[in-house]
Amino acid sequence: MLVNLKEILQPAREQKYCVGHFDIVNIEMARGVIAAAEEIGAPVVLGIEEEQLKVCPLDDFASFVLPLARKASVPVAVHFDHGLTFGRCIEALKLGFTSVNFDCSRDILEINEAKVAEMARTAHAFGAAIEAELGYTPYASELHDNVSDFFTDPSQTAEYVAVTEIDALAISVGTAHGEYLQTPKLDYGRIRAIADAAKVPLVLHGGSGLSDNTIREAIESGVSKIDIFTDINIACCQGAIQAYNDGVNMISDVIPYEEHAVKAAAAEKIRLFFNR
Numbered sequence: 001m002l003v004n005l006k007e008i009l010q011p012a013r014e015q016k017y018c019v020g021h022f023d024i025v026n027i028e029m030a031r032g033v034i035a036a037a038e039e040i041g042a043p044v045v046l047g048i049e050e051e052q053l054k055v056c057p058l059d060d061f062a063s064f065v066l067p068l069a070r071k072a073s074v075p076v077a078v079h080f081d082h083g084l085t086f087g088r089c090i091e092a093l094k095l096g097f098t099s100v101n102f103d104c105s106r107d108i109l110e111i112n113e114a115k116v117a118e119m120a121r122t123a124h125a126f127g128a129a130i131e132a133e134l135g136y137t138p139y140a141s142e143l144h145d146n147v148s149d150f151f152t153d154p155s156q157t158a159e160y161v162a163v164t165e166i167d168a169l170a171i172s173v174g175t176a177h178g179e180y181l182q183t184p185k186l187d188y189g190r191i192r193a194i195a196d197a198a199k200v201p202l203v204l205h206g207g208s209g210l211s212d213n214t215i216r217e218a219i220e221s222g223v224s225k226i227d228i229f230t231d232i233n234i235a236c237c238q239g240a241i242q243a244y245n246d247g248v249n250m251i252s253d254v255i256p257y258e259e260h261a262v263k264a265a266a267a268e269k270i271r272l273f274f275n276r
Protein backbone atom coordinates (compact mmCIF):
# COMPACT_ATOMS: atom_id res chain seq x y z
CA MET A 1 0.00 0.00 0.00
CA LEU A 2 1.11 3.51 -0.76
CA VAL A 3 1.75 5.50 2.44
CA ASN A 4 3.13 8.81 3.66
CA LEU A 5 6.79 8.50 4.76
CA LYS A 6 5.85 9.74 8.23
CA GLU A 7 3.57 6.74 8.79
CA ILE A 8 6.45 4.29 8.48
CA LEU A 9 9.21 6.32 10.13
CA GLN A 10 7.40 7.24 13.33
CA PRO A 11 6.98 3.60 14.51
CA ALA A 12 10.58 2.87 13.46
CA ARG A 13 11.82 5.72 15.67
CA GLU A 14 9.68 4.64 18.61
CA GLN A 15 10.62 0.96 18.36
CA LYS A 16 14.27 1.57 17.36
CA TYR A 17 14.37 -0.31 14.08
CA CYS A 18 15.21 1.11 10.69
CA VAL A 19 13.35 1.40 7.38
CA GLY A 20 15.23 0.62 4.18
CA HIS A 21 15.17 3.35 1.54
CA PHE A 22 16.23 2.25 -1.93
CA ASP A 23 16.76 4.61 -4.83
CA ILE A 24 15.99 2.94 -8.14
CA VAL A 25 16.10 3.80 -11.84
CA ASN A 26 14.08 1.04 -13.51
CA ILE A 27 11.15 -1.28 -12.94
CA GLU A 28 13.34 -4.34 -12.33
CA MET A 29 14.91 -2.62 -9.34
CA ALA A 30 11.49 -1.50 -8.04
CA ARG A 31 10.05 -5.00 -8.31
CA GLY A 32 13.12 -6.56 -6.71
CA VAL A 33 12.98 -4.21 -3.69
CA ILE A 34 9.22 -4.65 -3.19
CA ALA A 35 9.54 -8.44 -3.46
CA ALA A 36 12.21 -8.36 -0.72
CA ALA A 37 10.10 -6.13 1.55
CA GLU A 38 7.03 -8.32 1.04
CA GLU A 39 8.95 -11.50 1.81
CA ILE A 40 10.18 -10.01 5.10
CA GLY A 41 6.96 -8.14 5.90
CA ALA A 42 8.76 -4.81 6.32
CA PRO A 43 7.82 -1.29 5.21
CA VAL A 44 10.09 0.21 2.58
CA VAL A 45 10.83 3.44 0.70
CA LEU A 46 11.36 3.63 -3.05
CA GLY A 47 12.96 6.79 -4.38
CA ILE A 48 14.74 8.44 -7.23
CA GLU A 49 17.16 11.33 -6.98
CA GLU A 50 17.10 14.37 -9.20
CA GLU A 51 20.56 13.47 -10.57
CA GLN A 52 19.13 10.21 -12.02
CA LEU A 53 16.20 11.78 -13.90
CA LYS A 54 18.44 11.73 -16.98
CA VAL A 55 17.98 7.94 -17.16
CA CYS A 56 14.44 7.77 -15.70
CA PRO A 57 12.30 10.91 -15.99
CA LEU A 58 10.09 11.74 -13.01
CA ASP A 59 6.76 11.05 -14.74
CA ASP A 60 8.01 7.69 -16.07
CA PHE A 61 9.18 6.76 -12.57
CA ALA A 62 5.78 7.73 -11.13
CA SER A 63 3.94 5.74 -13.81
CA PHE A 64 5.39 2.42 -12.69
CA VAL A 65 6.38 2.94 -9.05
CA LEU A 66 3.11 4.38 -7.73
CA PRO A 67 0.98 1.42 -9.01
CA LEU A 68 3.57 -1.06 -7.68
CA ALA A 69 3.46 0.69 -4.28
CA ARG A 70 -0.37 0.67 -4.21
CA LYS A 71 -0.60 -3.05 -4.86
CA ALA A 72 2.24 -4.06 -2.51
CA SER A 73 1.25 -6.03 0.58
CA VAL A 74 3.56 -3.89 2.75
CA PRO A 75 3.58 -0.10 3.32
CA VAL A 76 5.62 1.66 0.61
CA ALA A 77 6.48 5.37 0.60
CA VAL A 78 7.43 6.91 -2.76
CA HIS A 79 10.10 9.55 -2.34
CA PHE A 80 11.77 12.19 -4.50
CA ASP A 81 15.36 12.16 -3.30
CA HIS A 82 17.84 15.03 -3.27
CA GLY A 83 15.46 17.42 -4.97
CA LEU A 84 17.64 20.38 -5.91
CA THR A 85 14.99 22.74 -7.19
CA PHE A 86 11.60 23.86 -5.91
CA GLY A 87 10.04 23.16 -9.31
CA ARG A 88 11.12 19.52 -9.44
CA CYS A 89 9.84 18.90 -5.92
CA ILE A 90 6.44 20.40 -6.82
CA GLU A 91 6.35 18.24 -9.95
CA ALA A 92 6.93 15.13 -7.78
CA LEU A 93 4.20 16.17 -5.34
CA LYS A 94 1.74 16.75 -8.20
CA LEU A 95 2.55 13.28 -9.56
CA GLY A 96 1.59 11.75 -6.20
CA PHE A 97 4.94 11.12 -4.47
CA THR A 98 4.31 10.73 -0.73
CA SER A 99 7.59 12.32 0.33
CA VAL A 100 10.26 14.71 -0.91
CA ASN A 101 13.81 15.46 0.16
CA PHE A 102 14.51 19.11 -0.61
CA ASP A 103 18.30 19.15 -0.47
CA CYS A 104 19.48 22.60 0.63
CA SER A 105 22.52 21.20 2.42
CA ARG A 106 24.93 23.38 0.44
CA ASP A 107 23.12 26.58 1.43
CA ILE A 108 24.00 28.54 4.56
CA LEU A 109 21.80 27.69 7.55
CA GLU A 110 19.39 30.65 7.27
CA ILE A 111 18.75 30.03 3.56
CA ASN A 112 18.44 26.27 4.09
CA GLU A 113 15.86 26.89 6.86
CA ALA A 114 13.80 29.38 4.85
CA LYS A 115 13.70 27.27 1.67
CA VAL A 116 12.90 24.04 3.52
CA ALA A 117 10.19 25.69 5.66
CA GLU A 118 8.42 26.87 2.50
CA MET A 119 8.71 23.43 0.90
CA ALA A 120 7.42 21.79 4.10
CA ARG A 121 4.23 23.90 3.97
CA THR A 122 3.79 22.90 0.32
CA ALA A 123 4.47 19.19 0.85
CA HIS A 124 2.10 19.06 3.81
CA ALA A 125 -0.62 20.79 1.74
CA PHE A 126 -0.25 17.90 -0.73
CA GLY A 127 -0.57 15.41 2.13
CA ALA A 128 3.06 14.37 1.67
CA ALA A 129 6.03 14.28 4.05
CA ILE A 130 9.30 16.16 3.80
CA GLU A 131 12.86 15.17 4.62
CA ALA A 132 15.58 17.81 4.75
CA GLU A 133 19.32 17.93 5.34
CA LEU A 134 21.25 19.72 8.04
CA GLY A 135 24.95 19.22 7.36
CA TYR A 136 26.23 17.92 4.04
CA THR A 137 26.70 14.22 3.24
CA PRO A 138 29.62 14.24 0.78
CA TYR A 139 30.48 11.98 -2.14
CA ALA A 140 32.98 9.22 -1.33
CA SER A 141 35.66 11.13 -3.24
CA GLU A 142 35.17 14.07 -0.85
CA LEU A 143 35.53 11.90 2.27
CA HIS A 144 38.82 12.83 3.92
CA ASP A 145 40.22 13.42 7.40
CA ASN A 146 38.53 16.81 7.73
CA VAL A 147 35.14 15.48 6.76
CA SER A 148 33.74 16.58 10.12
CA ASP A 149 33.62 20.09 8.61
CA PHE A 150 30.46 18.86 6.89
CA PHE A 151 28.89 17.23 9.95
CA THR A 152 25.50 18.11 11.38
CA ASP A 153 25.83 20.36 14.43
CA PRO A 154 23.60 18.94 17.21
CA SER A 155 23.20 22.42 18.74
CA GLN A 156 21.44 23.65 15.56
CA THR A 157 19.10 20.69 15.33
CA ALA A 158 16.17 21.55 17.61
CA GLU A 159 15.70 25.02 16.12
CA TYR A 160 16.08 23.72 12.55
CA VAL A 161 13.35 21.10 13.06
CA ALA A 162 11.05 23.56 14.86
CA VAL A 163 11.40 26.32 12.25
CA THR A 164 11.11 24.07 9.19
CA GLU A 165 8.48 21.62 10.56
CA ILE A 166 10.11 18.74 8.65
CA ASP A 167 9.08 15.12 9.17
CA ALA A 168 12.54 13.53 8.91
CA LEU A 169 16.07 14.86 9.20
CA ALA A 170 19.00 13.64 7.09
CA ILE A 171 22.24 13.96 9.02
CA SER A 172 25.92 14.07 8.17
CA VAL A 173 27.96 11.98 10.62
CA GLY A 174 30.68 10.31 8.53
CA THR A 175 28.93 8.49 5.69
CA ALA A 176 29.27 9.39 2.00
CA HIS A 177 27.48 8.78 -1.29
CA GLY A 178 28.81 6.24 -3.80
CA GLU A 179 31.43 3.51 -3.37
CA TYR A 180 33.67 4.12 -0.35
CA LEU A 181 37.34 4.60 -1.14
CA GLN A 182 38.22 4.31 2.57
CA THR A 183 36.39 2.82 5.55
CA PRO A 184 33.95 5.43 6.89
CA LYS A 185 34.16 6.34 10.56
CA LEU A 186 30.78 7.30 12.00
CA ASP A 187 30.38 9.66 14.94
CA TYR A 188 27.84 7.69 16.98
CA GLY A 189 27.91 10.14 19.88
CA ARG A 190 26.85 12.85 17.44
CA ILE A 191 23.94 10.68 16.20
CA ARG A 192 22.75 10.25 19.80
CA ALA A 193 23.03 13.98 20.51
CA ILE A 194 21.10 14.84 17.33
CA ALA A 195 18.44 12.21 18.10
CA ASP A 196 17.91 13.71 21.56
CA ALA A 197 17.53 17.21 20.15
CA ALA A 198 15.67 16.51 16.89
CA LYS A 199 12.52 14.68 18.05
CA VAL A 200 11.93 13.55 14.43
CA PRO A 201 13.20 10.37 12.72
CA LEU A 202 16.83 10.58 11.57
CA VAL A 203 18.01 9.51 8.11
CA LEU A 204 21.45 8.28 7.12
CA HIS A 205 22.46 8.75 3.47
CA GLY A 206 25.41 6.83 2.02
CA GLY A 207 24.20 3.48 3.42
CA SER A 208 25.78 1.35 0.66
CA GLY A 209 28.98 -0.39 1.67
CA LEU A 210 28.57 0.10 5.44
CA SER A 211 29.48 -2.95 7.55
CA ASP A 212 26.73 -4.78 9.42
CA ASN A 213 28.18 -3.64 12.75
CA THR A 214 28.26 -0.02 11.62
CA ILE A 215 24.62 -0.26 10.57
CA ARG A 216 23.61 -1.90 13.89
CA GLU A 217 25.37 0.78 15.92
CA ALA A 218 23.89 3.58 13.80
CA ILE A 219 20.38 2.20 14.40
CA GLU A 220 21.10 1.74 18.10
CA SER A 221 22.25 5.38 18.21
CA GLY A 222 18.97 6.63 16.74
CA VAL A 223 18.85 6.31 12.93
CA SER A 224 15.38 5.37 11.58
CA LYS A 225 15.99 5.24 7.80
CA ILE A 226 19.07 4.28 5.81
CA ASP A 227 19.38 5.21 2.13
CA ILE A 228 20.87 2.74 -0.35
CA PHE A 229 21.50 3.20 -4.07
CA THR A 230 24.99 2.00 -5.02
CA ASP A 231 24.56 -1.50 -3.51
CA ILE A 232 21.43 -2.33 -5.50
CA ASN A 233 22.62 -0.42 -8.56
CA ILE A 234 25.64 -2.76 -8.65
CA ALA A 235 23.49 -5.81 -7.81
CA CYS A 236 21.18 -5.14 -10.76
CA CYS A 237 24.16 -4.90 -13.10
CA GLN A 238 25.72 -8.04 -11.63
CA GLY A 239 22.44 -9.85 -12.32
CA ALA A 240 22.73 -8.89 -15.98
CA ILE A 241 26.40 -9.97 -16.10
CA GLN A 242 25.44 -13.32 -14.59
CA ALA A 243 22.76 -13.75 -17.26
CA TYR A 244 25.25 -13.03 -20.04
CA ASN A 245 27.76 -15.42 -18.43
CA ASP A 246 25.02 -18.08 -18.46
CA GLY A 247 24.64 -17.60 -22.19
CA VAL A 248 21.36 -15.68 -22.04
CA ASN A 249 21.00 -13.44 -25.07
CA MET A 250 17.44 -12.11 -24.84
CA ILE A 251 16.56 -9.17 -22.61
CA SER A 252 13.30 -10.85 -21.55
CA ASP A 253 15.46 -13.57 -20.03
CA VAL A 254 17.92 -11.10 -18.48
CA ILE A 255 15.20 -9.24 -16.54
CA PRO A 256 14.51 -12.07 -14.04
CA TYR A 257 18.24 -12.23 -13.23
CA GLU A 258 18.25 -8.51 -12.49
CA GLU A 259 15.15 -8.65 -10.30
CA HIS A 260 16.48 -11.65 -8.40
CA ALA A 261 19.84 -9.96 -7.76
CA VAL A 262 18.19 -6.75 -6.54
CA LYS A 263 15.77 -8.69 -4.34
CA ALA A 264 18.64 -10.61 -2.71
CA ALA A 265 20.70 -7.46 -2.09
CA ALA A 266 17.72 -5.49 -0.74
CA ALA A 267 16.56 -8.39 1.47
CA GLU A 268 19.99 -8.63 3.11
CA LYS A 269 19.76 -4.95 4.12
CA ILE A 270 16.09 -4.97 5.11
CA ARG A 271 16.62 -7.98 7.41
CA LEU A 272 19.48 -6.19 9.11
CA PHE A 273 17.51 -2.93 9.43
CA PHE A 274 14.23 -4.49 10.51
CA ASN A 275 15.15 -7.42 12.74
CA ARG A 276 18.37 -6.22 14.26
Ligand SMILES: [Zn+2]
Pocket residue numbers: 082137177205206227
Ligand atom coordinates in the same frame (compact mmCIF):
# COMPACT_ATOMS: atom_id res chain seq x y z
ZN1 LIG B 1 21.60 10.63 -0.48
